[in-house]
Amino acid sequence: MKQSPLKDVAGMIRSFSYAAYAALISFTVHAADDDYANLEPWADTWEHWAADAFLNGYMTALGEAPLLPRSAASRRALLAAFTLDKAMYELAYELNNRPDWVRIPLLGIRKLIDGPW
Numbered sequence: 001m002k003q004s005p006l007k008d009v010a011g012m013i014r015s016f017s018y019a020a021y022a023a024l025i026s027f028t029v030h031a032a033d034d035d036y037a038n039l040e041p042w043a044d045t046w047e048h049w050a051a052d053a054f055l056n057g058y059m060t061a062l063g064e065a066p067l068l069p070r071s072a073a074s075r076r077a078l079l080a081a082f083t084l085d086k087a088m089y090e091l092a093y094e095l096n097n098r099p100d101w102v103r104i105p106l107l108g109i110r111k112l113i114d115g116p117w
Contacts, residue, residue: 004067004068004078004082005062005067005068006068006075006078006079006082007082007086009054009055009058009079009082010079010082010083010085010086011086012051012054013051013054013055013079013083014083014086014087014090014105014108016046016047016050016051016054017047017051017104017107017108018104019047019050020043020044020046020047020050021043021047021103021104021107022101022104023043024036024039024040024043025100025101025103025104027039055079080112083108083112084109084112087105087108087109087112088105088109090104090105090108091105091106091109
């Protein structure tokens with residue numbers, strides 16, 4: 001089935017979130033509560049800039065190919081929708097399989113609600 005390439009881009013963006021927060025959770029699982037709070041901004045920063053670099057590189061490589069909406073606002077809205085859809089899927093998966101990891105998709109959902117890119 002044909003679909004927007006932004007669906008795959010959204011999946012990659014969510015993967016950066018998983019990489020950052022899975023590492024943070026793993027590193028702080030036996031640490032003091034304030035260790036997580038002190039390190040979370042670093043995980044968030046890495047996630048943001050990794051996703052930003054990937055997205056900028058993707059858009060540059062895509063160039064003027066007619067695969068995406070022409071307006072930047074439309075592309076951002078579509079990417080936000082696909083990213084939210086992916087995060088909701090992850091939430092259901094984690095609730096059913098790894099409840100200890102449920103915070104990762106919840107953080108992604110919260111960030112999208114607060115304002116995507």
